[in-house]
Amino acid sequence: xxxxxxxxxxxxxxxxxxxxxxxxxxxxxxxxxxxxxxxxxxxxxxxxxxxxxxxxxxxxxxxxxxxxxxxxxxxxxxxxxxxxxxxxxxxxxxxxxxxxxxxxxxxxxxxxxxxxxxxxxxxxxxxxxxxxxxxxxxxxxxxxxxxxxxxxxxxxxxxxxxxxxxxxxxxxxxxxxxxxxxxxxxxxxxxxxxxxxxxxxxxxxxxxxxxxxxxxxxxxxxxxxxxxxxxxxxxxxxxxxxxxxxxxxxxxxxxxxxxxxxxxxxxxxxxxxxxxxxxxxxxxxxxxxxxxxxxxxxxxxxxxxxxxxxxxxxxxxxxxxxxxxxxxxxxxxxxxxxxxxxxxxxxxxxxxxxxxxxxxxxxxxxxxxxxxxxxxxxxxxxxxxxxxxxxxxxxxxxxxxxxxxxxxxxxxxxxxxxxxxxxxxxxxxxxxxxxxxxxxxxxxxxxxxxxxxxxxxxxxxxxxxxxxxxxxxxxxxxxxxxxxxxxxxxxxxxxxxxxxxxxxxxxxxxxxxxxxxxxxxxxxxxxxxxxxxxxxxxxxxxxxxxxxxxxxxxxxxxxxxxxxxxxxxxxxxxxxxxxxxxxxxxxxxxxxxxxxxxxxxxxxxxxxxxxxxxxxxxxxxxxxxxxxxxxxxxxxxxxxxxxxxxxxxxxxxxxxxxxxxxxxxxxxxxxxxxxxxxxxxxxxxxxxxxxxxxxxxxxxxxxxxxxxxxxxxxxxxxxxxxxxxxxxxxxxxxxxxxxxxxxxxxxxxxxxx
Numbered sequence: 001x002x003x004x005x006x007x008x009x010x011x012x013x014x015x016x017x018x019x020x021x022x023x024x025x026x027x028x029x030x031x032x033x034x035x036x037x038x039x040x041x042x043x044x045x046x047x048x049x050x051x052x053x054x055x056x057x058x059x060x061x062x063x064x065x066x067x068x069x070x071x072x073x074x075x076x077x078x079x080x081x082x083x084x085x086x087x088x089x090x091x092x093x094x095x096x097x098x099x100x101x102x103x104x105x106x107x108x109x110x111x112x113x114x115x116x117x118x119x120x121x122x123x124x125x126x127x128x129x130x131x132x133x134x135x136x137x138x139x140x141x142x143x144x145x146x147x148x149x150x151x152x153x154x155x156x157x158x159x160x161x162x163x164x165x166x167x168x169x170x171x172x173x174x175x176x177x178x179x180x181x182x183x184x185x186x187x188x189x190x191x192x193x194x195x196x197x198x199x200x201x202x203x204x205x206x207x208x209x210x211x212x213x214x215x216x217x218x219x220x221x222x223x224x225x226x227x228x229x230x231x232x233x234x235x236x237x238x239x240x241x242x243x244x245x246x247x248x249x250x251x252x253x254x255x256x257x258x259x260x261x262x263x264x265x266x267x268x269x270x271x272x273x274x275x276x277x278x279x280x281x282x283x284x285x286x287x288x289x290x291x292x293x294x295x296x297x298x299x300x301x302x303x304x305x306x307x308x309x310x311x312x313x314x315x316x317x318x319x320x321x322x323x324x325x326x327x328x329x330x331x332x333x334x335x336x337x338x339x340x341x342x343x344x345x346x347x348x349x350x351x352x353x354x355x356x357x358x359x360x361x362x363x364x365x366x367x368x369x370x371x372x373x374x375x376x377x378x379x380x381x382x383x384x385x386x387x388x389x390x391x392x393x394x395x396x397x398x399x400x401x402x403x404x405x406x407x408x409x410x411x412x413x414x415x416x417x418x419x420x421x422x423x424x425x426x427x428x429x430x431x432x433x434x435x436x437x438x439x440x441x442x443x444x445x446x447x448x449x450x451x452x453x454x455x456x457x458x459x460x461x462x463x464x465x466x467x468x469x470x471x472x473x474x475x476x477x478x479x480x481x482x483x484x485x486x487x488x489x490x491x492x493x494x495x496x497x498x499x500x501x502x503x504x505x506x507x508x509x510x511x512x513x514x515x516x517x518x519x520x521x522x523x524x525x526x527x528x529x530x531x532x533x534x535x536x537x538x539x540x541x542x543x544x545x546x547x548x549x550x551x552x553x554x555x556x557x558x559x560x561x562x563x564x565x566x567x568x569x570x571x572x573x574x575x576x577x578x579x580x581x582x583x584x585x586x587x588x589x590x591x592x593x594x595x596x597x598x599x600x601x602x603x604x605x606x607x608x609x610x611x612x613x614x615x616x617x618x619x620x621x622x623x624x625x626x627x628x629x630x631x632x633x634x635x636x637x638x639x640x641x642x643x644x645x646x647x648x649x650x651x652x653x654x655x656x657x658x659x660x661x662x663x664x665x666x667x668x669x670x671x672x673x674x675x676x677x678x679x680x681x682x683x684x685x686x687x688x689x690x691x692x693x694x695x696x697x698x699x700x701x702x703x704x705x706x707x708x709x710x711x712x713x714x715x716x717x718x719x720x721x722x723x724x725x726x727x728x729x730x731x732x733x734x735x736x737x738x739x740x741x742x743x744x745x746x747x748x749x750x751x752x753x
């Protein structure tokens with residue numbers, strides 16, 4: 001199939017989408033409607049997935065990612081509108097509608113300080129999106145409150161959810177339902193982030209002070225997302241306080257943060273900065289230990305500016321910049337110098353055409369760069385690795401009737417991957433991949449009655465490098481029982497044109513590669529079934545089962561001694577895999593003692609030619625059992641205690657079974673040859689750890705409220721095994737365990753002003 005044929009088919013598909021989208025506008029007989037934005041009355045932030053219901057009818061809606069709702073097809077009359085959202089007071093208002101009236105009703109919800117023992121009731125008909133199949137949401141406040149190793153972190157918090165596994169204490173990578181980190185699409189304000197890590201991968205680039213909403217689609221995600229085999233992490237920055245100026249400042253052992261936000265004449269702004277403050281500690285350690293970096297720092301800068309161009313038009317400019325710098329001498333005349341980071345920007349236009357049609361149009365830019373330099377005896381070994389991604393995306397929502405909502409959109413862009421290696425200032429390898437991509441989707445949300453929710457979708461993808469064109473059908477069905485229990489099913493086909501060549505030791509060396517001639521996109525099917533119930537108000541009990549296939553996986557062939565002169569397709573090895581399991585999530589969201597429990601039983605396998613006799617084997621991150629318990633206890637009006645306990649089956653590893661020596665005709669010293677068993681056929685000891693934290697609320701003189709956090713990581717100092725090292729000079733061979741984190745105290749102090 002040539003490029004012209006692909007472009008024609010893609011254009012035809014997009015035309016079909018928009019015919020379906022706009023043709024109903026010509027023939028629809030309009031009734032009364034009510035629509036608008038829902039905001040936090042305290043700061044003016046729009047609220048996502050708020051429940052808006054017309055009492056006494058089956059009409060209602062949930063706010064979208066922009067905080068907008070629309071309820072159409074209402075007869076003339078007087079109604080009571082009810083708006084509910086966890087953590088906010090119930091809103092009720094009587095409205096009167098005449099025939100064909102379009103009532104614009106923006107709603108401000110008052111935050112509610114939950115009393116101990118209080119139960120929050122949420123309407124079951126239009127439940128928040130986090131209760132949908134495969135979706136998890138984590139509150140930003142919880143991210144800040146959880147005991148953390150030196151710094152509050154989004155990814156570390158997400159790793160506590162069922163279905164999400166951590167590789168080690170030293171990795172913030174997300175291994176979701178048997179997938180590797182590159183199988184998760186990570187978006188910040190609708191912009192792709194290609195390497196979201198700091199501090200050697202120790203934690204993520206997302207500053208919790210800047211974040212408004214964190215939503216994880218673990219599997220079976222809808223047609224408005226694509227590009228990855230497994231999952232989607234969708235993060236939005238704060239818009240900024242629209243009512244008054246405010247800020248926070250936090251001082252911690254590893255890093256310190258400051259954030260300010262406020263209104264201006266036509267909108268709001270938010271700026272948040274974070275920088276490592278470990279420099280003095282490194283200086284002290286350097287005087288007694290040479291195995292300490294000469295220099296190390298990282299920083300983040302987040303910003304967002306919003307402009308209210310009119311009642312129906314809103315513009316926002318969001319940006320992010322982050323960087324790590326490491327200078328580490330590892331011998332008398334040798335050093336390691338690394339600079340890497342991310343830059344993202346997005347310009348978003350939100351437009352309300354009328355009470356039925358809503359749109360988001362976003363221009364995005366993303367750059368990832370990594371520039372490691374190793375100097376040995378005056379000789380430099382350098383690498384320059386860059387990813388540039390410019391794109392335009394649009395999403396439309398059309399409320400066809402009270403029972404049907406049509407959603408469509410497209411995402412097209414230009415992607416450049418550059419990799420340049422050199423030795424002693426002489427180029428040794430150069431690669432430049434420049435490709436365009438385009439996708440379009442159409443999905444319909446149909447509610448034949450309030451107890452049914454059926455979502456059908458189709459996504460079309462085109463990728464220029466290799467000239468690949470793929471279709472992805474999606475389907476999800478939900479049935480709400482009278483008891484409030486929700487029965488859910490979902491299916492989806494997913495494709496991926498990218499593969500991440502990663503170093504498990506250090507994410508700064510990560511390299512992205514794409515499909516090409518002879519290298520087809522990876523693809524897979526996902527099947528998800530769920531039962532979500534609320535035995536009593538404020539208590540949720542959820543169970544999900546999943547199965548997913550992974551076909552045409554491609555990664556660099558580790559057995560090739562040299563790739564010089566080989567065709568692009570010859571540098572890869574191709575395989576397949578699968579994963580299945582079930583998850584249990586129990587959440588108690590009220591009372592003096594609250595928290596959640598997550599359990600995962602999961603299996604994931606891979607198969608590549610020539611490995612383990614061509615049989616399936618577990619990847620390193622396969623863990624059969626995974627348990628996380630998070631508990632909060634209000635000790636008093638000022639003191640709160642938080643505890644996190646984690647348990648996981650030991651990771652898979654390859655056990656050396658022996659060693660032999662072979663005579664080397666070119667040397668007087670025989671060669672050592674390590675004999676290993678089957679790949680990842682052995683297991684490390686089980687992993688478990690307990691973290692506790694205490695938070696005290698107070699006042700910092702006349703400046704404002706303050707919080708002191710005292711935390712203890714790994715309370716009983718469980719020395720979990722990271723990996724085993726082998727000393728082959730000893731006879732017999734000496735085996736030593738390299739352990740993960742010991743017991744670590746942490747303290748931070750936050751002031752709000």
